[in-house]
Amino acid sequence: MDSATVYVLAAAVLFGVGVHGLIVSVHLMRKLFAINIMGSAIFILLVATSAPISGQTDPIPQALVLTGIVIAVSATAFGLALMVRMCQETGNASLAVEDEPENDD
């Protein structure tokens, strides 16, 4: 098994873990972590595509991964801030509770 295959398999396993976590978890922090794990899986896959074929490493995927990490960090920070605000307003950090019907009559 060459190293590229190891990378791809690792990516596949991590992606599966992320999808599972996103669907099964109830707490929003866990859901955000799950999304981050899926993101890492994709980054591993991108790094694998930069594997040297004829002695030269392709720099583009590494640049993409760097950009991707920046976006993932900002999105996670935003998600966490939103979660904190939601928790302050509703006392709940999950979406499992349905919106109460509005009673303004």
Add this chain to the structure above:
Amino acid sequence: MTTEALALIVFLPLLAAAGAVVLPRTWLRLNIRLGLMPLPLLLVLPTLEVLESGTYRVLLAGHAAPLGISWQLDPLSLLMLWLNVGMTLLVSLHANSSFPADNEHAHRFWPLWLMLFAGMNALVLSADLFNIYVTLELVTLTAIGLIALEGKPPALRAAMRYLLLALLASLLYLLGVGLIYGQTGVLDLYMLADLLDPGWLAVTAIALMIVGLLIKAAIFPLHAWLPAAHGNAPGPVSAILSAMVVKVSIYLIWRLWFWGIPHWDLDQAALLLGLLGAAAIVYGSLAALVQQRLKMVIAYSTVAQLGYLLLLFPLASTLAFQGASYHLLSHGLAKAAMFLAAANILKGMGTDRLQRLAGVDQRMPLDVFALALGGVSIMGLPPSGGFLAKWLFLEAAWQMKAWGWLTLVAVGGLLAAAYLFRVLAVVCLHPRRRNGQPEERRTPNLASVAALLLGLGAILAGFASAPILDLVEAGLPPGLAP
């Protein structure tokens, strides 16, 4: 000069957004003007360029693909740019009165608003799959920030649900981009046509990207996040979300499909996308028919109307392309008008529950008129822009003898009439109208004028179609059936 103009179209709003965050709050008004007002002027040069030579490419920092990132301006992206600029400016008129510079949320609203604007301009220009991912994230995150802005619990919940699904969608898209790069070694959308053959890996990549974009475009059955998000956002935000933000995802699917993989045999997949569109039209309309709140009726109407944009895949002809592009334009104007009018009504009456809106036509005639004008275009009554779009779809279906799609477009119009007349009946046909004193009128303000202008635009779109349809025809994808 065109390159500089295009750069400013993206960077001016972005700089103004940064300025709105960093500079003192007394300068906010100046920043807003700087980020919005010069944009139509800046679009003049690119427009002349496209009319003259068709396609214009910008190599950022002078590096050519596959190493560099490029922007591509062609008739379709020009149309999207004009739509985005026009729509954002008109809705900003409304935002200017709902989030004036001294409003407590203004210093958060305007930076996000300007960044969303810049993000969508960059998105429609970009020719690089990864750059498109970055702009998509910019658009999504700023849009969600705008929904959550006022911090009301239903809006926060809707924003959170939207965020989780949108991040999942972005990752699916990014995974597709990674797989495509692994195979072809390029990220340029317009180079894929020659390089990407339909092997199983390429098919998986394209499918992942399209599913991701379908989530962001809220196409049935992936629409679950949209009604709550669009129905609970502040007025101008709902308007731009329904008018532009969901549309740019569909624009990207068109790009991928017709420009990225034009040589693939896609009949089955096109049929599947068309059926999703059909399901969206029927389900969205029926759901709109039973909603109790005005903004929710309009939000479900968006779910339904987005379905038409997918009929382009099975119909795939010049007429269908013109119809779909025109639908994108007229629905944007009409839906923005309706959401702004609904926001004014919500503010004026304190509620947007339909059963409490009897008599609103006497108190706020201008807003109800704007709502009705938008409604006329959504129903597709002549001579509105919506009518023309539906007519082009019908003609396209007729030419292909596709009776199923033809029936669907007709039925969709009837369903839209049903849910919109239900609203208008509640608002206008109430007993107090016939007997009883006319109620006090609210003085119309700029917010109502903005709604009215958009509503009039949706109707006038039915008259001034020739140059736009010609533009769409000039920008047809390679290899599309006449």
